[in-house]
C-alpha cells in the first residue's frame with residue numbers, strides 16, 4: 195500500500211536540469227524531493243567523453259559528471275528517491291498531486307518537471323552498442339571527435355541539415371543520407387547544405403546496417419538500401435549521426451499542461467513557467483533547440499529560483515488575462 199507524502203517542492207527527473215534545480219532549491223531551504231525515474235543521471239549516463247561542460251580542462255566521463263551532480267544535490271539537502279512518476283493531477287492547482295510507480299502519492303506546493311527527451315534511433319542491431327564508438331545523436335556534443343574524418347548524417351529535417359552543416363567544421367566530408375528524394379528542412383538551410391563543398395547527399399536511401407572493426411571497436415561504414423530499387427551499397431565512414439528527431443518525455447503530463455505539437459512542454463519565453471502556475475519545466479523537456487547539459491543545468495537553476503518565488507508568493511497563482 196502506497197504512502198502519501200507532502201513537500202514544498204517536487205522535482206521530477208535526475209538529469210542536469212533536475213539536479214541543478216535541486217541544488218538551488220536545497221540551498222534556498224526548500225528541502226526539495228527529487229524523483230529520479232528509470233535513468234538516474236539522465237542522458238549523460240549513456241555517453242563517455244564530455245568535453246564541453248565548463249570547469250574541466252580534460253575530458254570527463256558523462257556518468258561521473260552525473261554522480262557528482264547527484265552527490266552535490268544530496269549534500270546540500272535534497273531527498274533523492276528512486277521512483278518514477280506514472281500520473282499527475284495538476285487540474286486543481288497547488289498543491290499538486292503526483293503518483294509514482296511505487297504507489298506513493300506526493301503532494302507538492304510546486305513541481306519542477308525535468309524529464310528530458312530521448313533521441314530517436316533507427317533501431318538497428320549495432321546502433322546502441324556503437325554509441326560512443328562512432329554512433330551519435332548529437333553533433334554539437336560529439337562532432338569534435340571526428341576532426342579530419344568522414345561522417346554521415348541520417349535524416350531530412352532541419353535538425354539533420356543543421357547537424358550536417360555543423361559537422362563540416364570538424365569532418366573532412368559529410369554525407370547526408372535521406373530516405374526520400376527531397377528534404378523537409380527549410381529552404382535556406384537546404385541551400386547552405388547543397389552549396390557546401392564538403393557535403394554530398396545520398397537520396398532515397400535507408401541505413402540497413404552499421405559496420406565496425408578495430409580495437410577499440412569503432413564504426414567503419416554503413417550498408418545502405420535504395421528505397422526505390424532495393425539495391426544495397428556500402429559507404430565508408432568513421433561516424434554516423436542519427437538526426438531523425440527527439441521525443442520529449444511528457445506522456446504522463448498530456449492533458450494537464452500545455453504541450454506543443456511535438457510534445458515539448460510550452461514555457462513562457464525566457465522563463466521556465468508552464469501553462470499551470472506553480473509548475474515549472476527545465477532542460478530538454480522544454481527545449482527543442484539547444485539540448486545541452488549546460489543549458490539544461492541553466493534552466494534547472496531558473497526553475498528553482500522561480501519555484502522559490504512562487505512558493506514565497508512572489509509569482510502569482512493565476513495566469514494574467516490574455
Ligand SMILES: Cc1cc2nc3c(=O)[nH]c(=O)nc-3n(C[C@H](O)[C@H](O)[C@H](O)COP(=O)(O)OP(=O)(O)OC[C@H]3O[C@@H](n4cnc5c(N)ncnc54)[C@H](O)[C@@H]3O)c2cc1C
Nearest residue numbers: 207208209210211231233236237279310477478485486487
Ligand atoms: C549519447 C549522448 C551524448 C551527449 N553528449 C553531450 C555532451 O557531450 N555535452 C552536452 O552538453 N550534452 C550532451 N548530450 C545532451 C545532454 O545529455 C542533454 O542535453 C541533457 O542530459 C538534458 O538534461 P535533462 O536534465 O533535461 O534531461 P535528461 O538528461 O534526459 O534526464 C531526464 C531525467 O528524467 C527522468 N525521468 C524521465 N521520466 C521520468 C518519470 N516518469 N518519473 C521520474 N523521472 C523521470 C529520467 O530518469 C532522467 O533522470 C548528450 C546526449 C546523449 C544522448
